[in-house]
Amino acid sequence: MQTQNRLLLATALTFGASAGYAIEPMPPVDPTPVADDLKPTFESLDTNKDGQVAKTEVPVNHELNTLFASFDEDADTYLSRVEFDEYASEDETESDDEKD
Ligand SMILES: [Ca+2]
Ligand SMILES: [Ca+2]
Numbered sequence: 001m002q003t004q005n006r007l008l009l010a011t012a013l014t015f016g017a018s019a020g021y022a023i024e025p026m027p028p029v030d031p032t033p034v035a036d037d038l039k040p041t042f043e044s045l046d047t048n049k050d051g052q053v054a055k056t057e058v059p060v061n062h063e064l065n066t067l068f069a070s071f072d073e074d075a076d077t078y079l080s081r082v083e084f085d086e087y088a089s090e091d092e093t094e095s096d097d098e099k100d
Pocket of ligand 2: 071072073074075076077078079080083
Protein backbone atom coordinates (compact mmCIF):
# COMPACT_ATOMS: atom_id res chain seq x y z
CA MET A 1 0.00 0.00 0.00
CA GLN A 2 2.68 2.43 0.96
CA THR A 3 4.58 1.68 -2.20
CA GLN A 4 1.54 2.23 -4.28
CA ASN A 5 0.84 5.50 -2.57
CA ARG A 6 4.34 6.67 -3.29
CA LEU A 7 3.95 5.59 -6.85
CA LEU A 8 0.74 7.50 -7.17
CA LEU A 9 2.34 10.52 -5.61
CA ALA A 10 5.29 10.29 -7.94
CA THR A 11 2.98 9.88 -10.89
CA ALA A 12 0.96 12.85 -9.80
CA LEU A 13 4.06 14.95 -9.37
CA THR A 14 5.40 13.89 -12.72
CA PHE A 15 2.13 14.54 -14.38
CA GLY A 16 1.85 17.90 -12.73
CA ALA A 17 5.35 18.80 -13.75
CA SER A 18 5.00 17.68 -17.32
CA ALA A 19 1.62 19.27 -17.70
CA GLY A 20 3.28 22.33 -16.42
CA TYR A 21 1.67 25.47 -15.41
CA ALA A 22 1.26 27.70 -18.34
CA ILE A 23 2.96 30.75 -17.04
CA GLU A 24 1.52 33.58 -18.96
CA PRO A 25 3.67 36.64 -19.06
CA MET A 26 2.21 39.36 -16.98
CA PRO A 27 1.10 42.29 -19.04
CA PRO A 28 3.26 45.27 -18.30
CA VAL A 29 1.81 47.42 -15.60
CA ASP A 30 0.77 50.76 -16.88
CA PRO A 31 3.01 53.43 -15.54
CA THR A 32 1.32 56.02 -13.46
CA PRO A 33 -0.16 58.50 -15.84
CA VAL A 34 1.84 61.63 -16.02
CA ALA A 35 -0.43 64.56 -15.69
CA ASP A 36 2.00 67.33 -16.36
CA ASP A 37 2.04 66.90 -20.08
CA LEU A 38 0.05 70.03 -20.27
CA LYS A 39 2.05 72.96 -19.17
CA PRO A 40 0.37 75.52 -17.03
CA THR A 41 -0.13 78.92 -18.43
CA PHE A 42 1.73 81.90 -17.11
CA GLU A 43 -1.54 83.30 -15.84
CA SER A 44 -2.45 80.13 -13.99
CA LEU A 45 0.85 80.14 -12.14
CA ASP A 46 0.95 83.84 -11.42
CA THR A 47 -1.57 83.52 -8.67
CA ASN A 48 -0.95 86.94 -7.20
CA LYS A 49 -1.07 88.58 -10.61
CA ASP A 50 2.09 90.57 -10.18
CA GLY A 51 3.21 89.70 -13.66
CA GLN A 52 5.88 87.31 -12.50
CA VAL A 53 5.87 83.74 -11.39
CA ALA A 54 7.60 83.31 -8.09
CA LYS A 55 8.96 79.92 -7.25
CA THR A 56 6.51 79.76 -4.40
CA GLU A 57 3.73 80.03 -6.93
CA VAL A 58 4.86 76.87 -8.66
CA PRO A 59 3.42 73.69 -7.16
CA VAL A 60 6.21 71.77 -5.45
CA ASN A 61 5.38 68.64 -7.38
CA HIS A 62 5.53 70.40 -10.70
CA GLU A 63 8.50 69.93 -12.95
CA LEU A 64 8.94 73.66 -13.22
CA ASN A 65 9.70 73.78 -9.54
CA THR A 66 12.80 71.75 -10.24
CA LEU A 67 13.58 73.56 -13.44
CA PHE A 68 12.87 76.96 -12.00
CA ALA A 69 16.44 78.06 -11.49
CA SER A 70 17.49 77.00 -14.95
CA PHE A 71 14.88 79.24 -16.51
CA ASP A 72 15.31 82.11 -14.11
CA GLU A 73 18.01 83.63 -16.22
CA ASP A 74 18.47 86.78 -14.21
CA ALA A 75 18.28 84.81 -10.98
CA ASP A 76 15.80 87.15 -9.34
CA THR A 77 13.78 84.14 -8.13
CA TYR A 78 10.94 85.12 -10.40
CA LEU A 79 10.11 84.01 -13.86
CA SER A 80 9.13 86.86 -16.04
CA ARG A 81 6.83 86.12 -18.90
CA VAL A 82 9.82 85.98 -21.20
CA GLU A 83 11.56 83.52 -18.93
CA PHE A 84 8.40 81.51 -18.57
CA ASP A 85 7.99 81.42 -22.32
CA GLU A 86 11.41 79.85 -22.52
CA TYR A 87 10.11 77.09 -20.32
CA ALA A 88 6.77 76.87 -22.07
CA SER A 89 8.39 76.44 -25.44
CA GLU A 90 11.17 74.24 -24.16
CA ASP A 91 10.15 70.77 -25.21
CA GLU A 92 7.40 71.45 -27.60
CA THR A 93 9.02 69.57 -30.36
CA GLU A 94 6.89 70.87 -33.11
CA SER A 95 8.99 70.54 -36.16
CA ASP A 96 8.44 73.27 -38.59
CA ASP A 97 10.87 71.62 -40.90
CA GLU A 98 8.26 70.19 -43.13
CA LYS A 99 6.50 73.45 -43.52
CA ASP A 100 7.43 75.53 -46.42
CA1 LIG B 1 3.33 86.17 -9.13
CA1 LIG C 1 13.87 85.98 -13.45
